[in-house]
Amino acid sequence: MKDSITADEFTAQEGVADWRVADDVASARFHTGSFATGVDLVVAIGRDADDANHHPDVDLRYDHVDVALTSHDVGGLSRRDAQLARAISRAARTLGAKADPDREEEES
Structure with missing residues (x-):
């Protein structure tokens, strides 16, 4: 089974509604409400x-955490990205962090 997937295949996966794809990178913002909750999410x-041996880029801010996923070995998105995206979204929900999939890209 090939590991690489297209942006459409990524977004069609179950459990990735918190994520959006641009330029072969899946990204999500989770509003944590506090720095301490952000640290817990990180x-x-x-x-x-x-656990997945697959490491995203993570940006911790006072009230949110931004996460970006891509697989350099396949030059884009992979099934590993979708699996990790689901796990991250689950962790965020457990901590009460709210996803913001409709945010504007230039916000920080």
Whole structure:
């Protein structure tokens, strides 16, 4: 089974509604409401990423966490990205963080 997937295949996956795709990168913003909750989310992301041996880019801010996923070895998105996206979204929900899939790209 090939690991690489298209943007359409990524967005068709179950459990990735929090994520959007541009330029072969899946990204999501999770509003945490506090820095402490953001840190907890980053810790959960780190644990899930290490378990998957697949590591996203993570940006922790006072009230939100931005996450970007891509697979450099396939030059774009992979099934691993979809699996990790689902795990990250699950962790965010568990912590009460709210996804913002409709945010504007230039916001930080």
